[in-house]
Amino acid sequence: MKKQLFLFVLAFIGLSSFAVKADIPRPEYPRPQFQRENWINLNGKWSFTFDFGKSGLDRRFQESKGFDKSIIVPFCPESELSGVKYVDFINAMWYHRVIEIPAAWSGKAVILHFGAVDYYASVYIDGKLVGRHWGGTSSFDFDITPFVKPQTQHQLVVQVEDDQRSGAQGRGKQCGNYYSGGCDYTRTTGIWQTVWMEPVDKSGLKSAYIVPELDQKRFVIYPEFYSLQQGQKLRVSVKDGKSTVATQTIPAGTPSFAILPLKQVKTWSPESPFLYDVTFEVLNAKGAVIDKVTSYAGMRKVHSEGNCFFLNNKPYFLRLVLDQGFYPKGIWTAPSDADLKHDIELSMQAGFNGARLHQKVFEERYHYWADKLGYLTWGESSSWGMGMSNIEAARNFLSEWREIVMRDRNYPSIIAWVPFNESWDRPDNDRAQQHDRFVTDIYNLTHSLDYRPVNDVSGLYHVKTDLWSVHYYEQTADELRGKLEPKDGVIPQFEPKKEVAYSGQPYFVDEYGGIKWIAGEQFANNSWGYGNAPKTLDEFYVRLAQLTDVILGYDHISGYCYTQLTDVEQEQNGIYNYDRTPKFDMKKIKAVFSKVPERFK
Numbered sequence: 315m316k317k318q319l320f321l322f323v324l325a326f327i328g329l330s331s332f333a334v335k336a337d338i339p340r341p342e343y344p345r346p347q348f349q350r351e352n353w354i355n356l357n358g359k360w361s362f363t364f365d366f367g368k369s370g371l372d373r374r375f376q377e378s379k380g381f382d383k384s385i386i387v388p389f390c391p392e393s394e395l396s397g398v399k400y401v402d403f404i405n406a407m408w409y410h411r412v413i414e415i416p417a418a419w420s421g422k423a424v425i426l427h428f429g430a431v432d433y434y435a436s437v438y439i440d441g442k443l444v445g446r447h448w449g450g451t452s453s454f455d456f457d458i459t460p461f462v463k464p465q466t467q468h469q470l471v472v473q474v475e476d477d478q479r480s481g482a483q484g485r486g487k488q489c490g491n492y493y494s495g496g497c498d499y500t501r502t503t504g505i506w507q508t509v510w511m512e513p514v515d516k517s518g519l520k521s522a523y524i525v526p527e528l529d530q531k532r533f534v535i536y537p538e539f540y541s542l543q544q545g546q547k548l549r550v551s552v553k554d555g556k557s558t559v560a561t562q563t564i565p566a567g568t569p570s571f572a573i574l575p576l577k578q579v580k581t582w583s584p585e586s587p588f589l590y591d592v593t594f595e596v597l598n599a600k601g602a603v604i605d606k607v608t609s610y611a612g613m614r615k616v617h618s619e620g621n622c623f624f625l626n627n628k629p630y631f632l633r634l635v636l637d638q639g640f641y642p643k644g645i646w647t648a649p650s651d652a653d654l655k656h657d658i659e660l661s662m663q664a665g666f667n668g669a670r671l672h673q674k675v676f677e678e679r680y681h682y683w684a685d686k687l688g689y690l691t692w693g694e695s696s697s698w699g700m701g702m703s704n705i706e707a708a709r710n711f712l713s714e715w716r717e718i719v720m721r722d723r724n725y726p727s728i729i730a731w732v733p734f735n736e737s738w739d740r741p742d743n744d745r746a747q748q749h750d751r752f753v754t755d756i757y758n759l760t761h762s763l764d765y766r767p768v769n770d771v772s773g774l775y776h777v778k779t780d781l782w783s784v785h786y787y788e789q790t791a792d793e794l795r796g797k798l799e800p801k802d803g804v805i806p807q808f809e810p811k812k813e814v815a816y817s818g819q820p821y822f823v824d825e826y827g828g829i830k831w832i833a834g835e836q837f838a839n840n841s842w843g844y845g846n847a848p849k850t851l852d853e854f855y856v857r858l859a860q861l862t863d864v865i866l867g868y869d870h871i872s873g874y875c876y877t878q879l880t881d882v883e884q885e886q887n888g889i890y891n892y893d894r895t896p897k898f899d900m901k902k903i904k905a906v907f908s909k910v911p912e913r914f915k
Contacts, residue, residue, distance in 0.1 A: 338358040339358065339386060339387075339388065339389070339649075340388055340508055340647075340650070340651070341355055344427070344429055344508040344510060344678060344679065345427075345453075345678050346610075346678060346679065346682040347609055347610065347678065347681075347682065347725065348521070348522070348609055349608045350512050350514070350605075350606070350607055351606070352418075352512060352513055353510055353511065354416075354510060354511045354512070355509075355510050356387070356411065356413065356470075356510055356511065357386075357387050357508055357510075358387060359386060359387075359411075360384070360386075360387050360409050360411040361380045361381040361382070361383065361384055361385070361409070361410045362381050362384070362385045362391070362398075362407055362408060362409045362410065362504075363375070363381040363382055363407065363408050364383075364400075364407050365406040365407055365408055365473075366405060366406065368405065368475070370406065370408050371473075374441075375408045375471065375473070376436075376441050376471050376473065377438075377440075377469075377471075378408065378410050378469065378471055379410070379469050380410055381408060381410050383398070385409070387409070387411075387505050388429065388505055388507050388508050388509065388647055389506070389645075389647050390432070390502040390503055390504055390506045390645055390646065390647065391407065391503055391504060392501055392502060393500075393502075393643060393644050393645045393647065394642075394643040394644075395643045395644050395647070395649060401500060401501070402492060403478065403479075403501070404476060404504070405475065405477055406473070406474065406476070407474050407503065407504055408471060408473050408474070409471065409504065409505060410469065410470065410471050410472075411470050412468065412469060412470070413462070413467075413468050413511065414465065414466065414467050414468070415464045415465070415466070415468075415511075416464065416465070416513075417464045417465050418513075419464055419513040422459075422513035422514060422515060422516070423457050423514045423515070423516045423540065424457070424458050424513055425455050425456070425457055425458070425511065425512050425514055426456050426457075426458045426470075426509075426510075426511050427453065427454075427511070428447070428453065428505070428507070429453050429506075429508045429509070429678075430451050430452065430453060430505075430506055430507040430675070431447065431454075431472070431474060431506070432451070432474075432476055432502050432503055432504060432506060432646075433448070433449065433450040433474075433475065433477070433478075433483050434446070434447070434474065434475040435447045435454075435473065435474055436472070436473040437456060437470075437471070437473075438469075438470075438471040438472075438473070439458060439461040439462065439468050439469065439470055439471075440461065440468055440469050441469070441471075442461055444456045444458055444461055448710055448713065448714065449710065449713065449714030449717060450485070450502075450696065450714075451484075451486075451674065451675035451696050451714065451718065452675065452714045452717035452718050453507070453717065453721050457540075458511075472504075472505065474503065474505075476503045476504070478490065478501060478699060479699075481699070481700060481704050481707060482700060482701070482704060482706040482707045482710060483699065483710055484695060484696045484697045484698060484699050484700045484707075484710075484711065484714075485501070485696060485698065485699035485700075486674050486695075486696025486698055486699065487499055487640075487672075487696075487698065488500070488502060488696075488699070489501060490699065493840075494840075494883050494884055495840055495842070495884065496842055496884075496885070497842070497882075497885050499640055499645075499883045500640075500645050500883065501645075502645050502646040506645075506647045507647065514540065514605060515540075515596065515604040515605045516540060517540060517541045517542060517546055517566075517596065517598075517604065517605075518539065518596055518605035519537060519540075519548070519594050519605050520538045520540050521538045522535055522537045522538070522594055522607070522609065523535070523537075523720075523723065523724065524592065524611045524724045525765065526611060526612065526613045526726070527615075528579065528581065528613055528615040528627070529615070529627075530575075531576050531577075531579050532560075532573055532574055532576060533552065533560070533574045533576075533590075533592075533611055533613070534571055534572070534573055534574075535550055535571060535572040535573075535574065536569070536570075536571050537570060537571075538568075539566055539596070542566055542568070543566075543598060543599065544599060545598065545600075546565070546597065546598060546599065547564065547566055547596070547597040548563070548564055548565075548566050548570070548572065549562070549594075549595040549596075550562050550563075550572045550574060550592065550593070550594055550595075552574050552576070552592055553590060553592075553593070554590060554591075559576055559577070559578075560576055562574050563597075566596065576613070580613065581612075581613050581614055581626050582613055582614040582685075582688075582726045583614060583688065584668070584688040584689065584690060585688065586688070587687060587688030587689075588612070588613075589610045589611065589612050589685060589686070589726075590610060590611050590612070591610050592608070592610055593606065593607070593609070594606070594607040594609065610685070611724070612685060612726030612727075613726075614726050616729045616730070616767065617767075618780065618820045620818060621819060621820050621821055621870055621872065622820060622872055623820040623873065625690075625729070629913070629914055630914065631872060631910050631911055631914040632667065632822065632872065632874070632875075633666050633667045633668070633873065633907055633908075633910070634666060634667070634668045634669055634670050634690070634692070634874065634875040634876070635664070635666045635668075635669050635875065635876050635878065635879045635889070635907075636669070636670050636825065636875050636876065636877045636878040636879065637657065637669040637672060637878070637879045637880075638672045638673065638674060638878065638880075638882050639657075639671065639672075639676055640880075640883070640892075642892055642893055646674065647677075648677070648679075648680075651679055654679050655687070657879065657880075657894070658684055658687050658689050659687070660879070660880075660889075660894060661689070661879055662689065663900060663904065664879075664890075664903050664904055665903065665905070665906065665907030666907050667689070668689055668690030668692075668729075669689070669690075669875075670691070670694065670732065670772075671692060671693060671694050672694055672735070672878075673694060673696050673697070673735055674694070675694075675696065675718050676691075676693075678721070678725075681725040681728065682725075684725070684727035685725055685726055685727045688727075689727055690727060691727050691728050691729070692728070692729065692730045692732050692769065693718070693719075693722055693728045693731055693732065694731075694732040694733075694735065694772070695711070695714070695734070697711070697734045697735055698736075701739060702739055702740060702748075702749045702752060702753075703739070703740075703741060703748040703752070705748070708748075708755075711752075711756070712756070712759065715733055715756060715759065715760070716759060719731065719763045719764055720763060723763065723764045729766060730766055730767050730768070730780075730781060731760050731764070731766055731767075731768050732769045732772050733753075733757075733760065733768070733770065733771075734753065734756070734770065734771040735771070735772045735773065736771070736774055736785065737749060737753070737771050737774065737775055738774070740775050740812060742812075750777045753770050753771060753778065754777055754778050757770050757777070757778045758778075767781050767820075768780050768781070769781040769782075769783050769822075769824070772785070772824055772825070773785035773825060774808045774809060774812070774813065775808075775812045776813040777813065777814060778814070779814075779819065780819060780820075781819055781820050782816055782819040782820065782821045783821075783825075784797075784807070784808050784821075784822075785808070785823075785824065785825035785826070786798070786823060786826055787825070787826060787827070787828050787844040787845065788861075789829070789844065789845035789857065789861075790857075790860075791860040791861060791863070794826070794861055794864045794865075795864050798823070798864065798871070800868075800870065805821060805870050820872040821870050821871050821872060822874065823865050823871060823873075823874045824873075824874065825875055826861060826874060826875070826876060827844070827861060827862075827876045827877050828843055828845075828878065828887045829843060829845070829847070829848065829854060829857060829858060829887055830843020830844065830847040830887045831847060831848065831851075831854050831886065831887070832847075832886050833891060834891075840884045841884050841886050842884050842886065843886055843887035844877070844887060851898070854898070855899075855902050855906075858903075858906055859906050862874070862906050862907070862909065863909075866909055866910075867911075869913065880892055880894060889903055
């Protein structure tokens with residue numbers, strides 16, 4: 315009885331998230347860069363049904379009060395943790411759960427958030443359409459205030475469609491065949507990140523773009539509000555520990571910005587990942603706080619000079635690892651917040667200072683841990699699977715990529731954007747113009763949204779880019795040297811006839827290695843890696859060291875990305891096993907990946 319009363323009180327005052335932390339998966343606040351105190355986590359048991367005939371609308375599924383099967387959100391139905399583990403293609407499905415708005419949220423706007431739903435989502439409340447979203451990896455939300463009443467049970471229904479083989483949507487490394495094979499793996503359909511609600515003042519803060527300006531020793535904040543009132547203001551405070559080091563109050567407007575100068579600057583870097591605490595308070599005309607958001611910021615600068623990459627105005631060599639973010643039991647969803655942190659720690663223990671987050675948009679909690687631990691990343695989309703010359707695919711990608719960049723652009727650990735990977739389908743005919751136009755549009759869009767450098771198409775084929783990248787999986791030092799050795803002073807390109815000429819950008823071997831090694835039992839009968847596998851562990855260590863030393867020996871190379879952090883299903887070329895256990899003597903591995911060229915010391 316006491317527990318029931320306690321939960322009732324918590325629900326009434328709007329602190330339900332505290333009450334359910336013990337019995338729902340992924341209970342942590344999903345957006346650590348923009349955090350409010352009151353929220354409700356909607357993860358846990360939902361009902362669902364498949365809709366292979368796409369007849370759910372005809373059958374009035376949007377009005378459902380519960381379906382015939384159960385699933386654990388936020389895990390996809392292909393995963394073990396979802397309780398479903400259905401691994402064939404799912405072109406459509408429906409979710410349902412009951413939601414109730416606490417009494418304390420009366421008078422507030424109620425925002426319903428989805429971390430990610432793959433791919434096309436339509437959201438209904440009590441049979442009424444709330445909104446639609448296209449894009450399998452970007453976060454989205456809806457203001458559901460007109461559809462709900464406090465202390466009333468409402469039927470939340472989510473319709474999902476996911477045509478992964480259409481060519482009109484990206485799927486990343488989700489396999490286009492029934493069985494996983496090569497470097498493609500188990501698919502993800504539907505909800506795969508946290509679903510949650512929060513109350514916000516109707517004139518509250520919608521977003522805040524934080525730009526660190528190291529050379530001028532200041533942060534510049536660009537806020538956006540849900541709506542504006544006469545006399546409304548925004549107060550921004552920056553703290554170093556308990557000490558307030560900068561504060562600014564500005565009139566709320568569109569556009570508006572706040573400048574916060576710092577007398578003494580503490581920079582963020584892998585060597586010293588210092589973070590300032592930031593508080594945003596929206597004030598009404600009487601000076602009362604009507605909305606409060608806590609955040610943080612890192613003071614760091616990324617830029618290039620010639621073919622050299624700079625971090626905080628110093629040349630910096632990137633020792634990255636390819637991280638695909640797959641998990642044996644959760645597929646695209648980490649089983650816990652601790653698993654996200656652990657992956658970064660494993661990488662750092664292996665000697666890497668960062669990762670290329672490959673063909674998947676990682677959840678915000680991952681970026682939070684990268685910020686806290688001092689871990690550099692390149693943010694990448696799941697572009698594989700769509701036709702780069704397909705007009706519908708381009709339309710879908712433009713909106714999704716914009717949402718990705720805008721969501722994640724405040725995380726200091728992200729130092730570059732990679733919208734595409736290996737555009738093998740670039741045609742040799744006139745349709746190449748559409749491919750090149752698409753890549754150019756995305757490059758320009760990215761720079762209109764953020765200041766970071768862009769690696770337009772990782773590996774091939776470059777169209778318009780700030781960073782130059784190549785992929786070489788040669789398995790001997792001589793073969794790799796033959797690909798990277800300048801000829802008559804000309805830096806080599808992968809296929810010069812299909813891409814623009816190299817023009818002196820920072821040059822990265824952002825995929826190499828991929829050396830196959832199976833520790834213990836073979837994962838599957840189609841185990842895969844690049845080239846011929848070494849016959850002994852000693853041969854593996856020698857090959858790894860020699861390939862890496864080749865890259866370290868060239869002055870025109872600013873960094874590398876080794877393939878890969880962990881095995882993923884049948885692709886068994888990771889530094890760790892798929893379950894994150896070690897495959898090698900990590901002291902020997904770290905000795906290789908901790909090396910830095912003399913010119914960067």
